[in-house]
Structures are given as C-alpha cells and as structure tokens.
Amino acid sequence: MAHNTIPRWTIITPVLAWAAIAASAAAGGHAIYLALLAVLLAGTVFAAVHHAEVVAHKVGEPFGTLILALIISFMLGGGEEKLALARDTIFSAIMITCNGILGICLLLGGLRHREQNFQLSGAKAALTVLAAISVLALVLPNYGTSQPGPLLSSSQLAFTGVVSLVLYGAFVFVQTIRHRDYFLVEGSHDEDEHAPPPSNKVAMLSVGALLVCLVAVVTLAKLLSPSIERFVVDAGAPAAVVGIIIASLVLLPEGLAAANAARADKVQTSLNLALGSALASIGLTIPTVAMIFVFMGEPLILGLEIKETIFLMLTLVACSLSLSVGRTTILQGIVHLVIFASFVFFAISP
Numbered sequence: 001m002a003h004n005t006i007p008r009w010t011i012i013t014p015v016l017a018w019a020a021i022a023a024s025a026a027a028g029g030h031a032i033y034l035a036l037l038a039v040l041l042a043g044t045v046f047a048a049v050h051h052a053e054v055v056a057h058k059v060g061e062p063f064g065t066l067i068l069a070l071i072i073s074f075m076l077g078g079g080e081e082k083l084a085l086a087r088d089t090i091f092s093a094i095m096i097t098c099n100g101i102l103g104i105c106l107l108l109g110g111l112r113h114r115e116q117n118f119q120l121s122g123a124k125a126a127l128t129v130l131a132a133i134s135v136l137a138l139v140l141p142n143y144g145t146s147q148p149g150p151l152l153s154s155s156q157l158a159f160t161g162v163v164s165l166v167l168y169g170a171f172v173f174v175q176t177i178r179h180r181d182y183f184l185v186e187g188s189h190d191e192d193e194h195a196p197p198p199s200n201k202v203a204m205l206s207v208g209a210l211l212v213c214l215v216a217v218v219t220l221a222k223l224l225s226p227s228i229e230r231f232v233v234d235a236g237a238p239a240a241v242v243g244i245i246i247a248s249l250v251l252l253p254e255g256l257a258a259a260n261a262a263r264a265d266k267v268q269t270s271l272n273l274a275l276g277s278a279l280a281s282i283g284l285t286i287p288t289v290a291m292i293f294v295f296m297g298e299p300l301i302l303g304l305e306i307k308e309t310i311f312l313m314l315t316l317v318a319c320s321l322s323l324s325v326g327r328t329t330i331l332q333g334i335v336h337l338v339i340f341a342s343f344v345f346f347a348i349s350p
Contacts, residue, residue: 005202006054006202006209007050009043009047010046010047010050010051010209011047011209013040013043013044013046013047014044014047014209014213014216016040016043017040017041017044017216017220018212018216020033020037020040020220021216021219021220021223024223034224034227037223037224038224040220041217041220041221042249042252044213044217044220045213045217045249045253046253047209047213048210048213048214048217049253049254050253051206051207051209051213052206054198054202054203054206055203055206055207055210083298083299083300083301084150084239084240084301085239085242085246086285086289086300086302087138087243087301087302087303087304088239088240088242088244089243089281090137090138090243090281090282090285090286091138091243091308092240092243092247092248093247093250093251093277093278093281093282094130094278094281094282094312094315095311095312095315095339095340096244096247096248096251096255096340097251097254097274097277097281098130098274098275098315098319099315099318099336099337099339099340099343100336100337100340101251101254101255101258101259101270101273101274101277102258102271102274102319102333102336103333103334103335103337103339103340104255104259104333104337105258105259105261105262105270105271106262106267106270106322106328106329106332106333106336107330107333107334107337108259108262108263108333109262109265109267109270109328109333110328110329110330110331110332111330112263112265113265114329115329116262116265116327116328117267117326117327118267118268118271118323118326118327118328119181119182119183119184119268120323120324120325120326121179122175122182122183122268122271122272123271123275123323123326124323125171125174126171126175126271126275127275127316127319129167129168129170129171129279129283130275130279130282130316130319131316131320132167133163133164133167133168133279133283133286134282134312134316135312136163136164137160137164137282137286137302138282138302138303138304138308139304139309139312140160140303141156141160141302141303142303142304142309144156150303150304150305151300151301151302151303152300154294154297157293157300157302158291158294160286160290160302161286161288161289161290161291161294162287164282164287164290165283165284165286167283168279168280168282168283171283175276183268183272185266185268185269221246228245229242232245235348237348238347238348238350241347241348244344244347247281251277254273254274254277257273258270258273258274267328271323307346307350311339311342311343311346315339318335318336318339319336322335322336
C-alpha cells in the first residue's frame with residue numbers, strides 16, 4: 001500500500017455517499033436508490049478501512065471502530081427488539097473471522113503453497129485472549145444470579161466491559177510493543193519494513209477522512225436498516241441474521257486483504273488480520289456498549305443461546321488445534337469453512 005498518497009476513490013466515495021444521504025428525503029424508499037445506498041455503504045467501508053490502515057501504520061495501533069459505529073447506530077434507536085443485536089453481531093464477527101476468513105485463507109494458501117508456516121507464539125497469544133473475552137462476555141452472563149437469563153446487572157456489565165478492555169489493551173501492547181516479533185514473519189524485523197510510514201500531512205488527512213467515512217457509514221446504515229430487517233423478515237430468517245449481515249459487511253475489506261496475503265504466502269499476515277479483527281470486534285465493542293447501557297440504565301442481552309455456545313466452543317477448540325503446530329494445510333481450511341457453513345445454515349434455518 002502506498003502510504004504517502006491518498007487514492008482519489010477513498011475521497012470520492014464518501015463524497016458520493018453524503019450526496020446520496022442528502023437526497024434521501026426526495027428518493028424515499030425506491031429500490032434503485034436503496035441499491036445505490038448499499039453500493040455506497042460498501043465503498044465507504046472500504047475507504048474507511050484504507051484510512052484506518054494509513055493512520056495505524058503511522059501510530060502503530062490497530063483500529064476496530066467500524067463495527068462499533070454500526071452496532072451502536074443500529075441499537076440506540078431500536079427499542080427492545082435490538083437489545084440482542086450487539087451480542088449477535090459480536091458473535092457473528094467471531095464466527096466470520098475465525099472460521100470464514102481464516103478458513104478461506106488456509107485453503108487458498110494450502111492450494112497454492114501446499115504448506116505454510118507462521119509464528120506459533122503470536123497465534124497462541126491471540127487465541128488465549130479471544131477465548132477469555134468471548135467466554136466472559138458471551139457465555140458467563142447465562143449463569144449469573146443477579147439477573148435472570150442472558151442479562152447482566154449494571155455492576156456486572158461494567159465489570160465485564162472493564163476486563164474486556166484490559167485484556168484487549170494488554171494484547172495490543174504485546175502485539176505492537178512488548179513482543180512485536182511474535183506477530184512478524186519469521187526472520188523479518190518488520191512486516192512493513194519496505195513501506196515507509198506516511199507523512200504527518202497524509203496521516204492527518206486520513207484521520208479527517210476516516211471520521212467523515214465513519215459518520216457516513218452510520219448514516220447509511222440507518223437509512224438501510226429498515227430494508228435489511230424487512231428482507232430478513234420476508235425471508236423467514238431469525239433476527240440474528242441481521243447481525244451476520246452487519247459483521248460481514250464490516251469485515252469484508254479485512255477478509256479480502258487476508259485472502260490476498262495467504263495467496264502471496266504470507267499466512268502470518270492473514271492470521272494477524274483474522275484474529276486481530278475478532279479481538280477488536282469483541283474487545284472494543286463490549287466496553288463501548290457496556291458503558292452506553294450502564295449510563296442509560298437499560299438491560300443488555302449478552303449471553304449466547306445453547307446452539308451458539310456450542311458453535312463458539314467448537315470454534316475455539318478448532319482454532320487451538322489447527323494453529324497448534326505452526327504449520328497449516330488445506331485440511332485446516334476445509335474444517336473451518338465447514339464450521340462456518342454450518343453456522344450460517346443453522347442461523348438461517350434454526
């Protein structure tokens with residue numbers, strides 16, 4: 001990626017998105033207009049990810065703000081039927097990254113290169129943190145006694161948010177500062193050693209463009225949300241499918257980047273993208289949503305149902321086994337893709 005120039009499409013796309021937003025009152029709910037909004041939403045997400053990567057390359061810290069913005073924008077205006085959307089979207093993000101994206105990467109890399117090697121220490125660190133946060137935030141709420149069922153009391157919700165942030169912050173510190181070498185291609189000192197960091201001017205422009213993109217993404221999502229929900233209802237699918245759609249849209253750019261890295265025999269980069277996206281999705285979303293709902297004094301559904309809990313445990317076990325020896329083949333990719341296909345099938349046909 002060229003970090004010292006800003007591609008024109010990353011500026012033009014959000015400008016077109018805002019033009020479409022301005023025309024929303026006149027366009028109404030016309031099918032062509034809604035299709036245009038969907039295209040612009042996808043394009044703006046890609047533009048936002050590009051600017052986030054530029055800023056991340058400058059300051060050395062990953063960004064996981066897109067999925068936060070989408071979840072919160074959908075939830076705060078949704079009423080009681082949206083109380084489980086944060087849980088559904090976070091869970092979907094974990095399944096998409098740890099099974100869908102990871103499975104595609106391992107399959108593509110194995111088909112082209114037969115066997116690929118990666119740093120075992122980095123993968124173990126990411127999986128350890130992911131297992132801890134996901135179980136504490138998505139499984140434990142089902143077994144508390146202060147609140148019935150999958151709900152958490154305000155104090156429990158606040159505590160869960162704090163420990164999630166502590167765990168994610170510790171991981172980022174280890175990944176970017178303390179043990180950065182665990183997450184680099186073996187024998188390399190820096191994955192971006194051939195890509196000079198962007199200038200201060202470019203970095204500041206990307207910060208501004210990122211904010212513009214994020215607000216546009218939230219607004220477009222608001223405009224499209226009734227159509228998405230209506231489509232899900234008309235298809236006879238459960239409301240949890242909305243979470244899958246949101247997570248898929250936000251994670252698409254990272255998925256494409258991870259797949260391209262695997263085809264280029266850079267499976268280490270693929271693992272960093274896949275596992276890092278899963279950790280950002282849950283490690284940043286849980287604290288943000290917890291803070292909002294504690295402040296609002298409203299209940300929040302976090303505990304997974306039995307079927308989803310089984311999928312989560314299967315995913316954590318499969319990841320731990322498939323990434324346990326520092327080498328991957330097409331077999332691991334096929335296993336993860338089968339788990340992902342099963343997750344999607346049972347979400348649509350419970």
